[in-house]
Amino acid sequence: MQHLIYPVLGILLCLFCGCATTGKIVMRDDPLIGTVVKGDTGKPVRFTDLMDKLIHSDIVYLSEKHDNPMHHAIQHRIIQALIDQGHAPILGFEFFSYQDTPLLLNLVDAGKKTHSPKMENAVEQRIRRKLGWEKQSDTMWGYYWDLIRLAADNNVPAAGLDLSATQKRRITRKGLDGLSPIELAQLFSTGFSNTAYESYMKSVFVSVHCGMDHGQMTDRLYDTWVARNDRMALSVVQLFNAVQTRDRDEAGRKTGPVVIIIGAGHTEYGLGVLDRVHHLKSTATQTNLAITEIKREPANLAQYLTPLSLQGFDPVPPADFLWFTQRVSYEDPCEKFKTVLEKMKKRKKTVKASDSHL
Template sequence: MRPMLKLVLVLAMGVLTQACGITPVEPFRNDPLIGQLINTATGEILEMDTLVDDLLQADVIYLGEKHDNPEHHRLQRRIIQALIAKGKHPQLGFEFFSTGDTPLLLDFVDSHRAKHSDVVEKKVGTMLRKQLGWDTKSDALWSYYLELVCLAKKEALVAAGLDLSDAQKRRITRKGWDKLTKIEKQSIFSTHLDDKNYQDYMYDLFAKVHCGMKNPRMQSRLFDTWVARNDTMAHTITELHDTQPDRPVVVIIGGGHTEHNLGVVDRVRHLKPGISQVNVGFVEITRTPSPVHDYLAPLELEGYAPSPAHDYIWFTQRVSYQDPCERYKRMLEKSRLHKRE
């Protein structure tokens, strides 16, 4: 195996290991920000009831998560239940499911009409997992989303997948948008938004996520996939809203897709000017202590209004304090030493 490919695979495994919630090397930090909910426009610390009251007028509510953080999913559930208690019956849209998964999710929701024993209910959940192709994925991750889908079932809420299929994402990442066949492009919705400043910003983020590695060809393909996914999710969100405008769309999504009101948020705004969107982000504290104003600092990007990461930030403990790039750096150094020998 080529050394660089081996390093990339090791890095990927490190990220996956962290995502599965392995015990961190450092002890958890008792940061005073944990549990605080802040309105980033005012810096005011809020109670959840105030947040929910603010959400009642929104057409689209983003609940931006770190996928493997159980506290984020617990808070999502609390907010959805609070909206229901206030008389709202939201539609739930999931980044982690594709638009093609929606009939399976709705079939599961419809099964609330039938009375089943606990044993049968468990079998129905297991069958849904297999139908969705989640039987080979993390049990913990599946449990987080199943709990929310079960809430949709209990309350008879619409539950829909928002994203491209895994096969579509793989095709774009492998080939790049320009190399897709005509029929593939026709099956993927596009806003046709094209902005060099946003592209450069995302290229920098991709490099950061990949520990400083910059491969222009791969960055281009990752960006193509990122844009196609955000376009698809934005289109599905607006379709859900148009179908039942009296029911807000609550979007269960990775916080990166909504940071600084870019990504999905910007594209929904483009497709549906005037739509009311609220961007709530569940944010893990940083590895080392940071003042609150660092979290609230707006992004200054030419062509876009300065915006903090989210309209509301709810701080939580980290899942892990491990830095996946540290292992990568050690492997890279070993590889360089090996080459010199």
């Protein structure tokens, strides 16, 4: 396999490997790290060939694991390569709502001006506050601020895709059936409904929660998932339509493609957002690059490319391309959860035993 590690990515890898190697947790070396492969064949792909594919796509998904710095460095590299090749992509972010778009565009406009470091910091803090990111960690904010600044520095439009945080909380708390007519009128629906996909996603939610099925809450999480994917699909199509209105920007750069910064769960196997975008705009060509952490245990390439078979869907690989990276952590979060759960069970037994003696 051909390694495609860019210098800055290699530096980042060393940095966060050192930080994450604590106690008994040791980062595992893997021959897949730094390679890009085609999802349908597993054949290695050179960066230049990957870029040629992305440049000729209408919509490009750079699907990430949110907390992995390597993933954001790869996104930065690809967006910069598009710009260097004379393109003016439009960036869309899952982590910001579609209502946040004017704030992001204001920043892009301000990026044309030169500011002192003190003023730059003030602008960043103001934007962070207005986007509702004050309580997020500085590390997580830094990942997305880097990409926003890249857009601003190069006069590249940036937009939010998702529902607002309040809308997401309302759906999760009340479910779609519990929302008022006013709220429902503000949501967009593709009308997509598939029981096989619903069952699959609910099983994913249960797995994420370490095997705990929360019943009604799981149903509401699915409602939120569908509402978010519907809204993001609509946002993506709107960005695509905007690109179609003009062939070149004011600087003479070729407009597009639309580049989507999004969690891999929303794009895996061509489902979530991609199938909804296809439903709304079947003429748009979409390419999904899944930036993929290696597994906790050694695995061969075929294990990463296993198609998903669901009734009503064609079996497809996880993505058009996969770019493998180191993991952020090798800890199993469910192990810690199991320990806490066992302690809770023991406490309950102790309390019952004490009550029996009263």
